[in-house]
Amino acid sequence: MIKLDKVVKSYKIDEETVFYALKESSITIKEKEFVSIIGPSGSGKSTLMHLIGLLDKPSQGEIIVQGRKISGLNDDEISSLRNEFIGFVFQQFNLIPKLTVLENILLPSFYARKKLEYDPKEKALGLIKRFGLQGKEKSYPNKISGGQQQRVAILRALIMEPKMILADEPTGNLDSKTGQEIMELLKTLNEEEKITIAIVTHEADIAKYGKRIINVKDGKVV
Amino acid sequence: MSYFLFIVKSALEDFRRNKLQTFLTSLGILIGVFAVVTLTAMGLGLKKYISDQFDALGTNTLFVAPGKLLESGGMGASSLLGNRFDLKDLNSLKRVRSIKSITPLSSKSGTAKGTKKSEFSTIFFSSDAFFDISGFEIDKGRFFDKRDVDKRAKVLVAGPKIAEKLFGSISEALDKKVTIDNVSFVIVGVIKSKGGGGFGGPDYDSYFFGPYTTGFIFDPDKKFIRFAMKTDENINISTVKEEVKKEMLKRYEDDEFSIVEPTEILSVVNGIFGILNLVLVAIASISLLVGGIGIMNIMYVTVSDKTKEVGIRRAIGARKNDILFQFIVEAVALSILGGALGLGLAYVGILLVQPYFPAYMDFTSVALALGVSSAIGIIFGVLPARKAANLEPVEAIRYE
Numbered sequence: 217m218i219k220l221d222k223v224v225k226s227y228k229i230d231e232e233t234v235f236y237a238l239k240e241s242s243i244t245i246k247e248k249e250f251v252s253i254i255g256p257s258g259s260g261k262s263t264l265m266h267l268i269g270l271l272d273k274p275s276q277g278e279i280i281v282q283g284r285k286i287s288g289l290n291d292d293e294i295s296s297l298r299n300e301f302i303g304f305v306f307q308q309f310n311l312i313p314k315l316t317v318l319e320n321i322l323l324p325s326f327y328a329r330k331k332l333e334y335d336p337k338e339k340a341l342g343l344i345k346r347f348g349l350q351g352k353e354k355s356y357p358n359k360i361s362g363g364q365q366q367r368v369a370i371l372r373a374l375i376m377e378p379k380m381i382l383a384d385e386p387t388g389n390l391d392s393k394t395g396q397e398i399m400e401l402l403k404t405l406n407e408e409e410k411i412t413i414a415i416v417t418h419e420a421d422i423a424k425y426g427k428r429i430i431n432v433k434d435g436k437v438v
Numbered sequence: 439m440s441y442f443l444f445i446v447k448s449a450l451e452d453f454r455r456n457k458l459q460t461f462l463t464s465l466g467i468l469i470g471v472f473a474v475v476t477l478t479a480m481g482l483g484l485k486k487y488i489s490d491q492f493d494a495l496g497t498n499t500l501f502v503a504p505g506k507l508l509e510s511g512g513m514g515a516s517s518l519l520g521n522r523f524d525l526k527d528l529n530s531l532k533r534v535r536s537i538k539s540i541t542p543l544s545s546k547s548g549t550a551k552g553t554k555k556s557e558f559s560t561i562f563f564s565s566d567a568f569f570d571i572s573g574f575e576i577d578k579g580r581f582f583d584k585r586d587v588d589k590r591a592k593v594l595v596a597g598p599k600i601a602e603k604l605f606g607s608i609s610e611a612l613d614k615k616v617t618i619d620n621v622s623f624v625i626v627g628v629i630k631s632k633g634g635g636g637f638g639g640p641d642y643d644s645y646f647f648g649p650y651t652t653g654f655i656f657d658p659d660k661k662f663i664r665f666a667m668k669t670d671e672n673i674n675i676s677t678v679k680e681e682v683k684k685e686m687l688k689r690y691e692d693d694e695f696s697i698v699e700p701t702e703i704l705s706v707v708n709g710i711f712g713i714l715n716l717v718l719v720a721i722a723s724i725s726l727l728v729g730g731i732g733i734m735n736i737m738y739v740t741v742s743d744k745t746k747e748v749g750i751r752r753a754i755g756a757r758k759n760d761i762l763f764q765f766i767v768e769a770v771a772l773s774i775l776g777g778a779l780g781l782g783l784a785y786v787g788i789l790l791v792q793p794y795f796p797a798y799m800d801f802t803s804v805a806l807a808l809g810v811s812s813a814i815g816i817i818f819g820v821l822p823a824r825k826a827a828n829l830e831p832v833e834a835i836r837y838e
Contacts, residue, residue, distance in 0.1 A: 271753055272832040292757045299755020310750045310835070314451045319444075326441050327755040372754065 223277030252426030303373025307385035363394035466729025467776030473722035475784035483798035539567035542662035552604025563653030579627030599643035737822035749834030769819025777811030
C-alpha cells in the first residue's frame with residue numbers, strides 16, 4: 217500500500233557537512249497491517265513517520281503510495297492524498313483550540329476536493345456517539361481531558377475514512393491507563409474497520425500492540 | 439456549513455478571543471474610512487448646496503456679465519471689473535424678442551440701521567422682473583412693482599434673516615424704515631427663506647432688494663454689474679444666446695462680456711468641487727494606507743503565531759491555496775470591521791454637524807468605503823498569507 221524505496225533524508229549543515237536524519241532505508245506497509253516503528257529519540261523515527269505521512273519529501277529515493285510515485289505529484293495532489301488517504305494522530309493531539317470538538321473532527325472534510333458519499337456532519341456525530349464523546353460536541357479542546365482530546369484527534373483522522381492512520385507517540389502525553397485505552401481503540405479500528413495502523417513510539421509496551429515491529433536506530437531501519 | 443462560512447467563522451472566533459488586539463489593528467482603517475467618508479460628505483454637501491442655489495434659477499435663465507466670466511476665475515473676478523453696463527444696454531437687450539423678462543443688477547453694501555440693531559448688509563438693485571427670474575416667493579407684504587421702479591421709490595424687500603436681525607421679527611420689519619448710508623427706505627415686503635448662505639454662494643436671506651432706478655442714488659453713473667434674464671422656453675437657449683451676443687457686439691468687443699447659463703456655472707462649480715473632493719480623499723487615503731500597513735504588520739505576527747495551526751491544517755489535507763485564502767479572509771475581515779466601524783462613526787459625525795453644515799452622505803461613499811477597505815485587506819493581507827501558505831508542512835507542525 218505504501219512503500220519507501222531506498223529513501224534518504226539529509227540536511228546540509230554547511231558546505232562540507234551533511235547531516236543524515238535517515239540513512240538509506242526501505243519499508244513496505246501493507247493494507248490492514250498494524251505496524252509499530254520503535255526507536256529511541258533522535259533515531260530518525262520521526263523523520264520516517266513524516267516521510268510515510270507525506271509531510272516531508274525524501275532527499276533521495278522514492279515513496280510509492282498505492283502504485284503512485286510521490287516525486288511525480290505536485291503539492292496539491294500530495295495535500296489531497298494526506299486528506300483522503302492518511303489520518304494523523306499526534307502526541308500533542310494538535311487540535312485547533314479555537315474550533316469546537318465537532319468542528320475539529322469535521323476540519324478535514326472542509327478541505328476535501330472529492331465528493332463525499334456521506335454527510336460528514338452525520339458521520340462525525342455518529343463517531344462522537346460511538347466513541348463516548350456525546351455532550352462534548354460544542355466544547356473547546358481546552359475544556360476536555362487529554363484522553364478525550366486524543367479521541368477527538370482520532371475521530372478527526374477517521375472522518376475522511378482513510379486507508380491508514382499514522383500515529384506519532386499517541387500515548388506520549390497521556391497517563392498509562394488512558395494510553396492503554398487509546399491503544400485499544402486503535403487496535404479495534406485495525407481489527408474491525410480493517411484500517412492500516414502505523415504507530416511511532418519509543419516505548420516497547422506500546423510498540424507491542426503492533427503485529428510487526430520495525431526498529432529504527434541511528435538513522436537506519438534495522 | 440460551507441467552506442467559506444467556516445473560514446469566516448473561524449476568523450471571527452479569533453477576533454472574539456483577541457478583542458483588544460483586533461480593535462487596535464482595525465483602528466487605522468477605522469480612522470481612514472471615517473476621514474474619507476466625512477470629508478467627502480462635507481465636500482458633496484457643499485457642492486449640493488451651491489448647485490441647489492443655481493438650480494433655483496431654473497432652466498431658462500441667462501446672465502450677461504462683463505469680462506470673460508468662466509475663463510477668468512469665476513464671478514468674483516468679473517465683479518472686480520466693476521459696473522460696466524448701462525441703461526442703453528438694458529433697452530437694447532429688451533428689444534431681443536426671445537427674452538421674456540430681463541433685469542439689470544447692481545448692488546450696494548453698507549451698514550443698515552433698523553429699530554433693534556445695525557448690521558452690515560447688501561442691497562441688490564434690480565427690476566421687478568428679478569423676483570420671477572430668481573424664483574422668489576413673498577412671505578409678508580409685497581414685492582416692489584413696475585410703478586416703484588418708474589417712480590424711483592425708496593422701497594426695499596428684505597430677506598427674512600436680516601429682517602429678523604434688524605427688527606426682532608419678520609412681521610415687525612414690515613412697513614418700517616431702514617437707513618443705509620444715510621438713505622432711508624421703507625420695507626414693503628419680506629421674502630420666504632431661500633435657505634443656506636455663508637459658503638460663498640449668495641445668502642439671499644440676508645440681502646435687501648430694491649428698484650434699480652432707486653439704486654442710482656448711490657451711483658450717479660447709472661451702471662449695472664450684470665443682467666439676468668428669463669428666455670422664451672420655446673426657443674432654443676443657444677439661439678437666444680446668439681441673439682443676445684449680436685445685440686451686445688453692437689457696443690462691446692467680444693471679450694468685454696460673457697453670456698452665461700446657470701448650468702455652465704454649475705459645471706464650473708462641479709469641476710472645482712470635483713478637484714476639492716479628490717484632494718480631500720487623497721489626504722484621507724494616507725490614513726487608509728497607514729491602516730493597511732498596520733494590518734499587514736499584524737498579519738505577519740499572526741502568521742508566526744499560527745505556524746503550528748498551519749502545520750496541522752496542512753497535515754490533514756489543506757492545500758496552499760486553502761491557507762492563502764484563510765489568511766486573506768482574516769485580513770479582509772479585519773479591514774472590513776474597521777471600515778464598518780469607521781462608517782458608523784462617520785454617520786454619527788455627519789448627523790452631528792448637519793445642523794451647522796450641509797454634510798451629505800450618499801450611497802457611493804458607503805460602497806466606496808467598504809470596497810476600499812476590502813481592497814486594502816486583500817492587498818496588505820496577500821503577502822503575509824503567502825508566507826503562511828508557503829510554510830513547509832513538516833516544519834510548521836514541529837513549530838512550538
